[in-house]
Amino acid sequence: MSQKVAMVTGGAQGIGEAISRRLSKDGFAVAIADLNEAKAAEVAAAIEKDGGKAVAVKLDVSNRDNFFAAVRDVADQLGGFDVLVNNAGLGPTTPIDTITPELFDKVYHINVAGDIWGIQAALEQFRKNGTAGKIINATSQAGVVGNPNLSLYSSTKFAVRGLTQVAARDLAEENITVNAYAPGIVKTPMMFDIAHQVGQNAGKDDEWGMQTFAKDIALKRLSEPEDVAAAVAFLAGPDSNYITGQTIEVDGGMQFH
Numbered sequence: 001m002s003q004k005v006a007m008v009t010g011g012a013q014g015i016g017e018a019i020s021r022r023l024s025k026d027g028f029a030v031a032i033a034d035l036n037e038a039k040a041a042e043v044a045a046a047i048e049k050d051g052g053k054a055v056a057v058k059l060d061v062s063n064r065d066n067f068f069a070a071v072r073d074v075a076d077q078l079g080g081f082d083v084l085v086n087n088a089g090l091g092p093t094t095p096i097d098t099i100t101p102e103l104f105d106k107v108y109h110i111n112v113a114g115d116i117w118g119i120q121a122a123l124e125q126f127r128k129n130g131t132a133g134k135i136i137n138a139t140s141q142a143g144v145v146g147n148p149n150l151s152l153y154s155s156t157k158f159a160v161r162g163l164t165q166v167a168a169r170d171l172a173e174e175n176i177t178v179n180a181y182a183p184g185i186v187k188t189p190m191m192f193d194i195a196h197q198v199g200q201n202a203g204k205d206d207e208w209g210m211q212t213f214a215k216d217i218a219l220k221r222l223s224e225p226e227d228v229a230a231a232v233a234f235l236a237g238p239d240s241n242y243i244t245g246q247t248i249e250v251d252g253g254m255q256f257h
């Protein structure tokens with residue numbers, strides 16, 4: 001059987017890097033797609049050094065043409081296309097009165113439109129090859145319950161959960177599943193930046209900013225990117241074949257339903 005191919009957007013650092021490394025360990029050929037081409041290439045090289053198969057592609061997820069071209073390129077280079085992880089996202093700290101039209105456009109284009117373009121581009125390949133593909137979108141615990149100071153970000157992540165449900169229904173008859181993962185407070189550049197901003201806005205330090213989020217974690221530790229990658233590996237693999245339209249919360253017990 002030929003090696004399955006997964007593409008991870010925002011794969012150059014943080015959660016996306018951990019997902020790329022984990023999917024490689026699970027046997028996927030991996031495409032690391034990121035705005036930061038140099039860092040994506042470093043991750044691809046590290047995976048290859050560990051014996052995996054990986055390529056780096058430059059991608060701006062907010063550009064539809066770029067997304068279609070990148071997916072075609074990956075399918076050509078790696079000989080197929082089975083899984084898309086729509087992981088790239090922006091997480092600015094935005095008290096409600098600070099949101100500008102420019103910031104709204106930027107964040108919605110990356111966090112929401114980017115996922116739509118990704119689904120469309122992956123669909124083109126799945127249809128071409130008759131693949132029972134899997135699409136996996138990054139939402140957040142902040143897309144399950146509104147978080148203070150993150151109105152713009154939180155609202156995009158609510159939208160991603162909605163998009164995941166609708167796409168799952170629309171694509172089910174083509175045997176394509178669409179699911180999402182909702183991380184909690186993960187040790188990545190994005191989260192350290194949010195903690196810094198929230199702390200600074202309150203006249204406090206970064207640790208105080210982090211604790212405003214971390215105090216709600218039942219398991220009493222911040223998340224490693226690998227915690228999230230493990231859940232994404234499940235959604236990318238065959239054990240999740242009968243699951244679609246769902247969001248898996250990987251937050252150490254922050255949100256309960």
Ligand SMILES: NC(=O)C1=CN([C@@H]2O[C@H](COP(=O)(O)OP(=O)(O)OC[C@H]3O[C@@H](n4cnc5c(N)ncnc54)[C@H](O)[C@@H]3O)[C@@H](O)[C@H]2O)C=CC1
Pocket residue numbers: 009010011012013014015016033034035036059060061062087088089090091110138139140141142182183184185186187188189190191
């Ligand atoms: N860190 C956390 O605590 C949480 C993160 N998430 C979500 O997980 C995902 C990954 O987050 P982190 O690893 O923390 O973020 P990060 O900011 O550390 O890394 C994001 C990566 O995405 C890339 N990227 C940004 N804009 C891009 C674009 N337009 N096109 C292609 N690549 C782009 C960046 O270059 C970077 O490599 C995001 O969707 C985020 O919203 C969700 C919940 C919690």
Ligand SMILES: CC(=O)C(C)=O
Pocket residue numbers: 091140141142147183184185190191194213
């Ligand atoms: C960055 C993020 O998704 C949080 C705080 O949940």
